Amino acid sequence: MSVVWTVMKKELLDLFRDRRTVMLGLFMGPLIFPAMILGIGALAEQRARTQLESTLELPVIGAERAPNLIAFLETQNIAVIDPPADPEAAIRAQEYEVILHIPEGFAQRWRDSRPALVEILYDSSRQDSRIPVGRVEGNLRGYSRQVATMRLMMRGVDPALGEAVVSGRRDLSTPEARRGMALAFLPYLLILSAFLGGAYLVIDVTAGERERQSLEPLLATPSSREAIMSGKIAAACAFGMLSLLLILLSFKLSFQFAGSGPFEGVDVSFLAMAKLLAILAPMVLIGTTLLTLISASVKSVKEAQSYMSVLMLLPIIPTVVLLISPVKNQLWMFAVPFLAQNQALLMVLRAETISALEWLVYAGAGLGLGLLLWLVAARLYHREKLAISG
Amino acid sequence: MIKVENLHKTFKTKSGPVRAVDGASFEARDGRITGLLGPNGAGKTTTLRMLYTLMRPDQGRVLVDGLDVEQDAARVRRALGVLPDARGVYKRLTARENIAYFGRLHGLDEGEISQRTERLVQALGMEDFIDRQAEGFSQGQRTKTAIARALVHDPKNVILDEPTNGLDVMTTRGLREFLQALKAQGRCVILSSHIMQEVGLLCDHIVIIAKGKVTAQGSADELRRISGEENLEDAFVKLIGSEEGLAA
Known part of the structure; x- marks a missing residue:
């Protein structure tokens, strides 16, 4: 356990010494995402109003x-x-x-x-x-x-004789839910940030270290490879959660600041933010372990990075599928990665309650997949080729 | 004490299998400096990697202080200090942080780490750069940092892959003295080199490797006798069978 902690501390120290990368990683999302969402929302509303x-x-x-x-x-x-x-x-x-x-x-x-x-x-x-x-x-x-x-x-x-039937309409969507419709692509941004937010750090600490040839002395120490790998994963997860926290805070601030408009009434209470963070945590773990697995199996940083374009599309699949054929929320959905996150995030943003069973299925499936990826990555960490780069 | 028995290692490449190490056997005793001499590509690095547990031999075995490297990898690593071919010093950490990181990975407490670091800083002459970030270090400073890092846990056995590679004359001299001191402390020191003079000057026991095979071994005098050459360098060239890939 102390090895995990030692490696994690070292990786974070190493990362935070690289000021520019940290700045970009931590503050780019929080600055751009709210601007995008609010900007697009304002544009749509203005257009409709003038018409x-x-x-x-x-x-x-x-x-x-x-x-x-x-x-x-x-x-x-x-x-x-x-x-x-x-x-x-x-x-x-x-x-x-x-x-x-x-x-x-x-x-x-x-x-x-x-x-x-x-x-x-x-x-x-x-x-x-x-x-x-x-x-x-x-x-x-x-x-x-x-x-x-x-x-x-x-x-x-x-x-009145001319009208046999009169139909009236009562819209039963809550105001929060109507706002939620305007937020269709907020989950995608959040899931993507959770999934790949710490990607460059993950790739760097495995594939990058291998390329810089510092993995060889590291793996020649008596510390177990699982512990070393876990320390690196823990560092990347911590960084990923920190960047998510900043993104969520920036959404909270900008939604409150925007006041009325298409996002009025979106649930941005601290409780909702904490729930969003809890929902995204398994995604951070899945993204980090998956990228560790990829980084441990490829020859170079370049090769690892070329997987990124495909990975970026994964979180958009449920959003698109739901757009084409909307389905009712069902329990099995909470076990499907990306779809589960999408549904759970929307429920929180629409101020709906997620049941204990749904939470359980969600956390079980998310952490289970994370563990599975961890096991495969650990196997790859034992390969002879990993330590030898020259 | 490190004992190597009949090591074999083959790599698969696109142009067919390559026998990097093909039946190497030798013994490195405590209180002695053992040198592996051979041209580039002779299999020195691969042999050393099998000694420090990063590669598994296809055949044969390695004993470190009587422990089998394959069965007791973790305990063997504790007894070894390793300077790999690639130094792999972390650029954004200071020399001191680099050393401390490895100290912690070896399970030392902070007091031990700072004590040992002080001793190594003195022995290696690292005072003027110990608290600088390694970005922009000279080759010599990097090597010293990597050596200090390898020795922070006070290992009984020290394995150094081409320790003087890329160092200037003064640094090389200082490093030789340091290795002599390690020997005087009764440690088992193994180093590899393709520089004949260095091995001749420094090593008590010389293992000559060519094409993955040990072609001769013994002290400088013994090698002169075996080859029938008066000059040590001539003896080396004769025993290796070629001058290619060596440096005087």
């Missing part, structure tokens, strides 16, 4: 055929303008998000009290058109209902 509240410029083809409708639209914060010469080309060229077409027969059908057709021209593959199209459609529906009600009343019919 919803600004005056919508709506080119209308054949405006003269429905002066009443036009007058109604203009009371709804919509400015009717002249249509372009080729409306379809204009939509394709993204000059306008939406164009309204009032066909020739409109006035005749209107007078005959038959449904009069209007056409909305838009490009459904453009995200940007969603809100303007919704606004135009909503206004048209409102106008249609208004006129229909008046027609029925003039004929002495109760307008």
Whole structure:
């Protein structure tokens, strides 16, 4: 045990003497991640607000055929303008998000009290058109209902007869959960930081030491290789947890600082932060042992680093899978690495309770996998080739 | 006391197996300096690595103070001080921290470590750089740090792979005196070298290795007699069979 402690202290001392690396490792994430998340959130919100509240410029083809409708639209914060010469080309060229077409027969059908057709021209593959199209459609529906009600009343019919079923909506998501939706990729950032946050340190203390040829004298001491390896893993885990703590604190501060906005009400209490840290701890262990295993099996630091691009994709898999086919939270999920972290983090951020059983499965699976990777890495540490680099 | 019996070690390479050590036997007694002399690539480093337990022999065995290296690896390591071919001094630690780290790994307490460090600093002349970080050390300072680190636990047996490699004349002289002192303390010292003069000057028992085989061994006088050459260097060249990879 004292060997583990000795090696851990030495590795941390060695690392912290390398000021620039430590600064980058510890402060880059905390500075960039909140800026990214808050920046993207603010951008999305601002975009939606301007589209919803600004005056919508709506080119209308054949405006003269429905002066009443036009007058109604203009009371709804919509400015009717002249249509372009080729409306379809204009939509394709993204000059306008939406164009309204009032066909020739409109006035005749209107007078005959038959449904009069209007056409909305838009490009459904453009995200940007969603809100303007919704606004135009909503206004048209409102106008249609208004006129229909008046027609029925003039004929002495109760307008309510026209509606057999009325549907109302009650949104039962908690405010916290609605915020959680905006946080879909926060778990990815946290899991990635936990998984690979201390990567360069891990690679350096095994593959790097081997390359610098200092592993040979180290392994010629009477200390057991398991203890030496564990000391190195412990140092990397400690560093990883410290950098996570800083990242979480930076999220806490920036979310509180941002106040209202898409992240208002995200649970950033100290208890939630402690839970997040507890959730991420097994991930730190898994990442560190996996990288130790890789570092002990490769020939050089370069070779170890080339695994990184693949490893960086691992944490994104559950996020993508859940995006494509969302599934209900189930117990087995807490045993699948990355998916488990993703689910547990979201639950905490949405201020939901994780049951004791779920915690148990989670910790058991995470620490179990860490132990398994440790055992394989320890086996590799006994290889003759590891100590010999020259 | 280190006893080597019929060591064999073969490496697999792309161009086929290479017999790095092919039946080496010799004995290094306490209170003597034993030198392995051979050209580069003769199998000296591989032989030493099997002595200090980092490599397992394919065949044969090594006894350190009567302990079998394979069966009692941990106890053997405690009885050995090792200066490997690659010095591997940690650049961001000071010389003192480098030494203390190994002291702790050998299970010494802090009092013992500082005591032994003081003694080694004096013996090796490390006073002016002991508290400097090893980044930017000269080859000599690095070697001294590595030697002090190897000896911090006061081992009975000392194995040094090419100890004077890359050192200037003055440092080499100082190191020779230091090795003589180790010998005078009754320790078993084994060193390897490809420099004939150095081995001739320093070693009581010389083991000549070529292509993984021990071609001759004995004191300088005995080797002169065996080869029938008056000049020691001529004797070496004759016993190795070639001048290639040696230095005068």
